[in-house]
Amino acid sequence: MQRLPSDPFTSPLWHFVAVLGINGETGQLRPAHHFTGILAGLIYTARAVVAEAALPSQDRAAMADLPERLAAIRKAWLCKSSYAPMGYVLNLLLYGKKIAFETGSRLAVVWNRDGTLLYFQGRPLAMETIRQLIASMTADAEDLLWDGLLFRPRKAEAEAEAGSSSGRRKGLGLLEREGRFLIPLATIRDDLTQTQRGQSFLHTNGLLGKEKEML
Secondary structure, three states, rough: OOOOOOEEEEEOOHHHHHHOOEEEOOEEEEHHHHHHHHHHHHHHHHHHHHHHHHHHHHHHOOOHHHHHHHHHHHHOOOOOOOOOOHHHHHHHHHHHHHHHHHHOOOOOOEEEOOOEEEOOOEEEEHHHHHHHHHHHHHHHHHHHHHHHOOOOOOOOOHHHHOOOOOHHHHHHHHHHHHOOOOOOOHHHOOOOOOOOOOOOOOHHOOOOHHHHHOO
């Protein structure tokens, strides 16, 4: 651990904090409402490391003065008023929180230029990952409906085929042979010119007679 009474950049950790403040994609400084979250995570990790160093887990049960030891190490290395790297980081965190509070409303969702990444509050989310998540949730919902509610367990062969994205279409044919009928949503069209009472595109959805299969 270091004491930094004058120049904080004599600490490698402070150099690391400065680099974290730069957005690698844009080359610009991170805004306060993004950077404060990074600083908070860094401080949390530093507190855990320092606490483990001061109060080792294997020796903690035999220590009688745990609060006093922790208070001493906290005052020396983890407080804002200490001339330690974490003191400078805490000062920067409080300064960033003040700026973020006074900045006002901001965009929470931003797209990158090619549309493959979505940034939610500064955190990147790949669109391919979101698509896979939706496909997985849809498959889980189908299994819950057929296996749990309608008592139509899928066979092992169909499960293996339908488990991968490449074999999804092959698995659908096997599932149909097991009694899992499909509803092609893309073929359902609502006729907005239909004004007759009692008529709805839901009546021509291809489900007529399917209730017998479910029973």
